[in-house]
Amino acid sequence: MKGRIIEEKIFTLLMAFSSLAIFASLILLIGSVIFKGAPALDLAMVTEAPSGGFYLGKKGGVLNAILGSFFLAGGAVFISLVLSIPIVMYINHYSSKGSLLNTATRFSIDVLSGVPSIIFGVFGFSIMIILGIKASLLGGMITVAMLVLPVMCRAVDEVARLVPEELPESVHALGATRYDVIKVSLRQILPGILTAIMISFGRAIGDAASVLFTAGFTDEMPLSLLQPAATLPLSIFFQINSPVAEVQNRAYASALILTAVILSISLSVRIIASKMKKKVVK
Amino acid sequence: MPHVKVNKFNLYFGNDHILKDIDVSIPDKQITVIIGPSGCGKTTLLKSFNRLIDLQDNVKTDGRILIDGEDVFSRNADLCSIRKKMGLLLQKPYPLPMSIYDNVAYGPRIHGLKKGGDLDGLVEHYLKEASLWDEVKGRLHAPAGNLSLGQQQRLCLARGLAVEPEIILADEPTSALDPLSTARIEKTFIKLKKSYTIIAVTHILRQAKRIADYVIFMYYGRVIEHGPASKVLENPEKDVTKEYVNGVIS
Secondary structure, three states: OHHHHHHHHHHHHHHHHHHHHHHHHHHHHHHHHHHHHHHHOOHHHHHOOOOOOHHHOOOOOOHHHHHHHHHHHHHHHHHHHHHHHHHHHHHHHHOOOOOHHHHHHHHHHHHHOOOOHHHHHHHHHHHHHHHOOOOOHHHHHHHHHHHHHHHHHHHHHHHHHHOOOHHHHHHHHOOOOHHHHHHHHHHHOHHHHHHHHHHHHHHHHHOOOOOOOOOOOOOOOOOOOOOOOOOHHHHHHHHHOOOOHHHHHHHHHHHHHHHHHHHHHHHHHHHHHHHHHOOOOO | OOOEEEEEEEEEEOOEEEEEEEEEEEOOOOEEEEEOOOOOOHHHHHHHHOOHHHHOOOEEEEEEEEEOOEEOOOOOOOHHHHHHOEEEEOOOOOOOOOEHHHHHHHHHHHOOOOOOHHHHHHHHHHHHHOOOHHHHHHHOOOEHHHOOHHHHHHHHHHHHHOOOOOEEEEEOOOOOOOHHHHHHHHHHHHHHOOOOEEEEEOOOHHHHHHHOOEEEEEEOOEEEEEEEHHHHHHOOOOHHHHHHHOOOOO
């Protein structure tokens, strides 16, 4: 009897320790980024583009990469949202559960969400070569849209599957079409869709490998869809590779900016979703 | 002639024969209650009337269900207009994710009634018909999900009535409700039977005794007995019905 109690105590302690470990790693990660990045963070970092000799320690900032990242992630999320809503609504409301198209779609979503982002980058790049398009903001957007499409589909599908069958029954019973049912379902899962958008945005803004060849990199502001655009992850990558200590510190400052963006996104997801959930029928 | 008539109707889920040779007419402007043990096919029959059963996979049927002389299972039946003829109450009330007002206005809107004064009038009228108006008139634009379960069920009734059906289908409409709310729904049904044909499924015998004018007793997918409530409930012909009514089987 005593042995069992001791055993339970040991394992309770181990579980609590593991739970603490994940929280500690978040604090350590944010802490180290702040510790190394904050001293190098100044107003110019977020208000200026790199000027000549930026990578040798001269003046400038990473505004071009901040804007590039926002445009790129925003565009990619928009494209994947426009594609994922019809996909998810079709497999949930139109095609029957065991049908080939339905199974194939869900299978593809699962497989694609496990494909490493560098593969999407290479794939996007080879398509761009075939089409004769050079590295550009648009090319990056489309590639990153492919990367986040499965993420978005999965997140929307998860909430769409939770819609109780009473909803389609109630709406159909009023003489509605399937399309009417979809419109009501979308209202019901709106908080889930918002969460999916934010998750996808976080994924899109943080990815470096998929934009390496497709969006390229530049010190210019991202003013055209057809020109290359800088992104924060690549900006960090290029700065940290510099032999100049000052530039390396600015890499941490850039990392701090990226972390802050992602952190504020995931916090606002929680707040918005919890507020909207009150309006939804349970 | 009664406007709901079931004619040698069979229904299969895949290879399972669920409804067997159903042959029954539903009297107009009365409350018909379908009783029987769980799993006997009551709900399946009810959802066949407005073909909600189509939402399930692998459903096959033969025979006919005639509503106003039109076979709802015929190949060129217009599902939307068939369903519009029948309001439906589910076991668990499901208000749509919108305001109380919009829930009632939803049906008229999708069937092409425009915004404006007459919509306000409609909403008020049907909320009164469903005996809910006095409780919600001050907060029509509040989310419907905030209502109590009993109120939600009456809201669903108002929503169903607002598409001007001839028939009200109810699938154990009080099973999720407390006794007071149950009584209100039953009272509302008795009030509504002047204008509507009501078909309700229940597994509560006492409820059948309280509200039924006509009773259909089902057992293992067959209609065993049907007739006026007094006869089927007090003086059944068949042994199985007797056993069920006396609580020997349930």
